[in-house]
Amino acid sequence: xxxxxxxxxxxxxxxxxxxxxxxxxxxxxxxxxxxxxxxxxxxxxxxxxxxxxxxxxxxxxxxxxxxxxxxxxxxxxxxxxxxxxxxxxxxxxxxxxxxxxxxxxxxxxxxxxxxxxxxxxxxxxxxxxxxxxxxxxxxxxxxxxxxxxxxxxxxxxxxxxxxxxxxxxxxxxxxxxxxx
Amino acid sequence: xxxxxxxxxxxxxxxxxxxxxxxxxxxxxxxxxxxxxxxxxxxxxxxxxxxxxxxxxxxxxxxxxxxxxxxxxxxxxxxxxxxxxxxxxxxxxxxxxxxxxxxxxxxxxxxxxxxxxxxxxxxxxxxxxxxxxxxxxxxxxxxxxxxxxxxxxxxxxxxxxxxxxxxxxxxxxxxxxxxxxxxxxxxxxxxxxx
Numbered sequence: 579x580x581x582x583x584x585x586x587x588x589x590x591x592x593x594x595x596x597x598x599x600x601x602x603x604x605x606x607x608x609x610x611x612x613x614x615x616x617x618x619x620x621x622x623x624x625x626x627x628x629x630x631x632x633x634x635x636x637x638x639x640x641x642x643x644x645x646x647x648x649x650x651x652x653x654x655x656x657x658x659x660x661x662x663x664x665x666x667x668x669x670x671x672x673x674x675x676x677x678x679x680x681x682x683x684x685x686x687x688x689x690x691x692x693x694x695x696x697x698x699x700x701x702x703x704x705x706x707x708x709x710x711x712x713x714x715x716x717x718x719x720x721x722x723x724x725x726x727x728x729x730x731x732x733x734x735x736x737x738x739x740x741x742x743x744x745x746x747x748x749x750x751x752x753x754x755x756x757x758x
Numbered sequence: 759x760x761x762x763x764x765x766x767x768x769x770x771x772x773x774x775x776x777x778x779x780x781x782x783x784x785x786x787x788x789x790x791x792x793x794x795x796x797x798x799x800x801x802x803x804x805x806x807x808x809x810x811x812x813x814x815x816x817x818x819x820x821x822x823x824x825x826x827x828x829x830x831x832x833x834x835x836x837x838x839x840x841x842x843x844x845x846x847x848x849x850x851x852x853x854x855x856x857x858x859x860x861x862x863x864x865x866x867x868x869x870x871x872x873x874x875x876x877x878x879x880x881x882x883x884x885x886x887x888x889x890x891x892x893x894x895x896x897x898x899x900x901x902x903x904x905x906x907x908x909x910x911x912x913x914x915x916x917x918x919x920x921x922x923x924x925x926x927x928x929x930x931x932x933x934x935x936x937x938x939x940x941x942x943x944x945x946x947x948x949x950x951x952x
Contacts, residue, residue, distance in 0.1 A: 597941045604934040622797040624804050628788030632905045635783040641899040659901075667789060672831075715828050732899070748898050756884065756906035757789040 630667035634755030636660065641732065648740045656703050657729035661753070663722040668758040670717040675699055677712040679747040684737070686712055686749075692737035695744075699751065703730040714754055721758050783903050784820060784889050785811040792910040793866060799914055803867035808847075808907055810862065810887060812854035818889045820854055822847040822862050825884050825906075836882035836910065844868050845909070847885055862887070866911065881911040 637660050646652045663669040678685050679697075687696040688711040699710040704719040722728050732751075787809045795804075810820050824845045826838035839845065846865045854860055864885060868876065888904040 593941075600937055600941055601934070604937055607930075622795070622800045624800055625794045625796065626806055627792040627794070628790070628806075629792075630789035631785060631787045632789035632907070633783060633785040634905060635903055636901050639901045643898055664783075664785075665789060713828075714825075714831075716830055746898060748900065750900045750902050752888075752902045752904055754886065754904040754906050756908055 630757045631665045632667075632669070632755055632757060633664035634669055634671070634753070635662045635664065636753050637662070643734050646734060646736045648736050649738045651733055651735050653702070653733040654731045656731045658731050660727050660729050661719070661722065662727045663724055663755070665755075665757070666724050668721045668723050669755045670758050671704075671719045671722065672714045672717050672754050673701060673710045673751055674712060674714045674754070675710045675751045676749050679749045681747060683744055684747055686710075687737070688712060690735065692735055694737055694739045695741055696737035698735040700733040700735065701730055702733055704728070710751060714752075783813075783891075784818070784887065784905060785813060786887055786905045786907060787811075788907065789905075790908045790910070791864075792912070794912040795914045797914070799868060799870075799873050803865045805863055805865050807861040807863055808885065808887070809859055810852060810854065811859040812857065812889075814891065815856050817853065817855045818891050820852045820862075820887055820889045821850060822852075822885055822887050823850075825886050827882060827884055827906075833882050833908075833910070836880045839881040839883045839911065840872075840876070842883070845883060845885075864909070866909075868913070876913045878915045879913045881909075881913070883909050883911070885909060 638658075641654055641658065643652050643654075661671060675686060683695065685696045687693065687698045688709050690698045690700065690709045692698045701707045701710065701718050706716060706718050706720070708716065708718065719728060719730075791806060791808075793804060793806070808822075812818050812820070824842050824847060826842060829838075832838065844867055846867075848863045848865070852860050852862060862885070884906040886904050886906045888902065
């Protein structure tokens with residue numbers, strides 16, 4: 579069997595080629611298999627740390643402002659609504675309301691300057707009183723202790739003008755509670 | 759004896775007055791959940807149960823949605839989760855007969871292609887649960903209560919290299935070296951001696 583020596587005269591050139599080829603193939607397999615093996619993370623643990631019970635409510639659930647003139651304010655009493663925290667941790671609360679009344683006749687103005695066919699709501703008696711917006715933005719009250727309550731009122735500001743004498747309007751205010 | 763009886767009656771009355779529990783709404787547990795992955799991202803999606811109790815004498819439907827809180831409401835050192843679709847809640851609506859409890863299942867699944875971008879990160883997102891409890895037909899203003907479960911997620915600090923992986927690499931290196939050695943030995947045999 580002939581063996582063609584290489585220039586260094588230490589091995590057959592064909593054998594060295596075989597070795598290099600085998601080494602290359604082995605390394606290729608290793609490089610392919612390594613990420614697959616590394617991706618096997620079945621034994622990885624995840625830790626959960628659950629805390630507290632949330633239970634919040636408000637009463638009464640409804641209010642009727644009655645007839646309101648354009649450009650005028652009409653308020654509930656300062657302590658008309660009661661927010662209860664029946665949970666086990668201090669609670670933050672925030673308000674949002676629909677962008678229009680249910681009939682879409684009137685539009686919410688969340689900056690407190692309602693124009694034509696618009697209105698604004700404002701809280702009173704809470705830590706961070708302000709105008710109620712169409713999306714949750716700030717916490718109106720923070721840290722209501724567990725098993726206590728807080729009273730508050732609502733103020734309605736009707737727009738500077740109305741295009742007609744609207745019939746009764748209805749809208750929803752959302753009260754969201756979360757652990758402080 | 760009469761005095762004691764009156765005292766007991768008064769005490770019971772006062773206790774009842776003081777413990778007259780405020781209005782009840784849906785009760786949620788937990789209100790806050792911290793998820794940590796100290797050993798790396800798991801291969802399967804992470805899941806956890808949120809228990810909802812209906813205290814009413816009638817049935818309600820509770821629904822859940824995932825929301826990122828406003829920037830002003832974020833807890834210090836936390837950021838919003840980059841993609842809300844990484845968190846899902848099943849079922850979307852839960853039917854709760856009177857005075858019963860049931861569970862929502864929250865899933866967290868960070869896509870594999872995104873994981874390398876989010877090591878050592880802290881996210882905050884909320885699962886908001888509300889009910890279709892009727893608030894009444896009267897009044898121009900209606901209140902609807904919603905409850906937000908705060909989810910705090912701590913991503914792994916770095917890419918995990920499992921022990922099993924290192925073991926398999928070592929085996930691979932040993933086999934490769936063995937093959938290389940055997941081939942080299944054969945070559946030496948084939949070298950014509952002078």
